Amino acid sequence: MFHSARIKLTTWYSLIIMLISVIFSLVIYAIVTTELERSLRRAEIRFRGAELNIPASRQRLWHPENMSPLLVADLESAKQRVVLNLLVVNGAILIISAGAGYFLAGKTLKPIETAMEEQKRFVADASHELRTPLTALKTSIEVALRAKKMSVKEAKSILASSLDDIGGLESLANNLLGLTQYQQENSALTFEPTKISQVVQGVFKKILPLAKQKDIEIKLNVPDQVLSASQRSLAEMMFIFLDNAVKYTPQGGQITVTTKTDKKNLVIEVVDTGVGIPQEAIPHIFDRFYRVDQSRSKDKVAGFGLGLSLAKKIIELHRGSVEVNSILGKGTTFRIKLPLKHS
Numbered sequence: 475m476f477h478s479a480r481i482k483l484t485t486w487y488s489l490i491i492m493l494i495s496v497i498f499s500l501v502i503y504a505i506v507t508t509e510l511e512r513s514l515r516r517a518e519i520r521f522r523g524a525e526l527n528i529p530a531s532r533q534r535l536w537h538p539e540n541m542s543p544l545l546v547a548d549l550e551s552a553k554q555r556v557v558l559n560l561l562v563v564n565g566a567i568l569i570i571s572a573g574a575g576y577f578l579a580g581k582t583l584k585p586i587e588t589a590m591e592e593q594k595r596f597v598a599d600a601s602h603e604l605r606t607p608l609t610a611l612k613t614s615i616e617v618a619l620r621a622k623k624m625s626v627k628e629a630k631s632i633l634a635s636s637l638d639d640i641g642g643l644e645s646l647a648n649n650l651l652g653l654t655q656y657q658q659e660n661s662a663l664t665f666e667p668t669k670i671s672q673v674v675q676g677v678f679k680k681i682l683p684l685a686k687q688k689d690i691e692i693k694l695n696v697p698d699q700v701l702s703a704s705q706r707s708l709a710e711m712m713f714i715f716l717d718n719a720v721k722y723t724p725q726g727g728q729i730t731v732t733t734k735t736d737k738k739n740l741v742i743e744v745v746d747t748g749v750g751i752p753q754e755a756i757p758h759i760f761d762r763f764y765r766v767d768q769s770r771s772k773d774k775v776a777g778f779g780l781g782l783s784l785a786k787k788i789i790e791l792h793r794g795s796v797e798v799n800s801i802l803g804k805g806t807t808f809r810i811k812l813p814l815k816h817s
């Protein structure tokens with residue numbers, strides 16, 4: 475599809491350039507032949523006038539009726555040579571413009587091709603992730619329907635597990651929606667003066683019940699600092715890091731959130747005493763749908779591998795950066811740097 479589009483674009487580029495080139499050639503031909511004819515006439519008048527002893531002052535008023543046949547033949551062959559030269563030049567322009575057009579068309583189409591590939595992969599990955607919980611849901615409902623007798627307890631347990639699957643699907647849909655929104659929002663994030671302590675406190679309140687369930691202590695070391703940011707997106711990003719810290723920290727662990735400023739940036743550190751991330755997995759954790767060691771997290775910890783890619787997108791939209799340090803079995807530190815101001 476992209477190859478034929480490239481050929482079509484090349485043809486259009488070449489056609490436009492050739493049209494301009496042909497128009498210029500016609501103008502050049504008209505100018506050159508007129509000038510040539512005029513110069514030859516003037517030369518003829520001068521020579522024949524001299525032969526006939528006509529004074530130079532009167533030569534300008536003397537117009538011989540016909541040019542000599544020799545000069546006419548010279549003029550014709552000169553015109554032919556001009557046409558030939560213009561044809562060669564136009565041929566060269568056609569070859570150069572076709573080559574340059576093909577190259578430019580490739581350059582123009584490349585980002586569109588990459589974006590479309592990305593979109594296709596996204597849809598394929600999303601459909602794949604949707605299918606797993608949907609199949610589980612369908613199977614449990616089919617099993618329940620086939621059962622001849624069922625106690626209220628059994629029915630409730632099936633309903634509860636179905637509700638869990640629906641919850642998972644809902645969170646997947648929200649994450650997918652978030653990702654596509656941020657993809658489109660590239661230039662539309664509205665930055666406002668945002669108190670980081672307020673954002674962290676808000677997220678902390680939402681996370682606390684989950685942390686309490688696992689007896690995890692969360693320490694906040696977040697002074698009142700103001701940065702220019704999208705408050706809603708920042709809260710979403712902090713939720714992802716804290717939610718992960720809780721998810722991947724075993725019972726009785728500890729999480730610390732610290733913020734400080736370094737020259738032009740606000741530095742947020744989320745440190746946990748969790749399971750850690752293997753070194754070879756670190757470069758991939760921000761990829762969409764990537765989950766470290768499937769057997770370790772999948773089935774045991776809910777998630778679709780979308781949280782960190784969403785967080786990274788938010789950081790990028792704030793023109794910030796994120797670093798990860800992790801020791802397997804000891805814990806993980808995420809260090810997020812966000813510019814304090816946006817010009």
Ligand code: ADP
Nearest residue numbers: 718719722750759765766777778779780781782
């Ligand atoms: P999800 O948590 O839904 O699997 P994420 O994109 O948020 O997806 O994270 C990707 C992977 O990175 C997770 O599957 C997990 O293995 C790993 N990870 C993220 N945060 C932590 C953390 N604080 N400690 C250990 N592993 C983590």
